[in-house]
Amino acid sequence: MTKRATTKDKILDAAEVLFAEHGFKQTSLRQITAEAEVNLASVNYHFGSKKALIQAVMARYLEVFMPSLATELTQLDAGFSTRDVFECFRTPLAELRHVRKHGPTLFLSLLGYAYAEIQGHLRRYTMDQFGDVMALLLDTLHQANPQLSPIDMFWRLHFVLGATVFAQVSGPALREIAAADFGEAVAADQVIDRLIPFLAGGVDATVAE
Amino acid sequence: MTKRATTKDKILDAAEVLFAEHGFKQTSLRQITAEAEVNLASVNYHFGSKKALIQAVMARYLEVFMPSLATELTQLDAGFSTRDVFECFRTPLAELRHVRKHGPTLFLSLLGYAYAEIQGHLRRYTMDQFGDVMALLLDTLHQANPQLSPIDMFWRLHFVLGATVFAQVSGPALREIAAADFGEAVAADQVIDRLIPFLAGGVDATVAE
């Protein structure tokens, strides 16, 4: 049988939803503890500070996602394309559903805000912990596109991150507009189906002369 | 001869730099008025509120940029490519240098934060004021890519915005990393040279089957 949710988990669950919705800085501990139905002081008791809570929220996802992505990347068959590299994101993202029902969407939103609000400590944490996976990704993409210089690849990877996190951060609003304008509801998962071809096309583009 | 800067202008000039650097919400009126060397209360006296100041900052740029972009788009020669459409952004962006020395960079950063911090009032203001230009852009891109369905084009345009905006928001940090890792300094203007081929490649990509 499943244990009753602990205070610590109730905080994490409430925090990640609010963070994903409104960003880190703009979400207060009072909102979080109200939503989690726990006492305000319990955040500092269990996590020490808001900063530490933010890192704990990210860690739950990064610890699943990053190793999984690394595995997928290293298992690529020889002669892979850029498109194949981006397809490697599907499985690790889908696995986040195991940590939380809407894990994939939540994670990408959190990542987006982690980038947008240039939280020094978060960026440092991510890079310290998973810089090797990022380097592997950069290297793998470069293998698929040897014609691009490392610096060109560097910039294109960051354009990719930008398009991805942005699409997810403003995802709810955009899906709403899309549904209103085109009468077509789009699930969050389907956005990635539209995204991958776009990203691959961008990375594969010939450099400006 | 040029008039001495008024309090109102000193506030606008200081505000836009701080906003572009740290975002809207995270920049306080006290930082702004200290930088501008004016009294704290003068913001509310001259603009009414922080919200109104933010809109005034954006308006200075949008009023120049949007009509100029519209002009460029309508003057495209028949048979234009996606790449041609994105090249239309160069001139309007460059013109922002007339309103302020680093106008192009500032404007894109501001736009980035306006999107990232989902400021309802700002999004509404932008759409109300310049929704027609956005529609024109969407339509023009669709002309260059008639094979894409309207909803595919809708999503790709927003991926484009995401990549652009994030490239600029995290631009200073990225340029720093790039310079450290590749020993190659990149001016802010040159980022757009790397961006345009990427965006065009993404938009032109064949849709997923």
Added chain:
DNA sequence: CTAAAATTAAAACGCATGTTTAAAATGTAC
């Protein structure tokens, strides 16, 4: 059952924010 440890709870602290107030200073028109 009891004593110690871990957790929860309520309240307050110190600080920063946007905004307002009311007086002082400055500029303008006659």
Added chain:
DNA sequence: GTACATTTTAAACATGCGTTTTAATTTTAG
């Protein structure tokens, strides 16, 4: 030069924030 309007100034206000404190409560061990 005087009266009026505009602008600047300093101070205070109300609110929300993360954090800390202290006491009550619950859980855990022996």
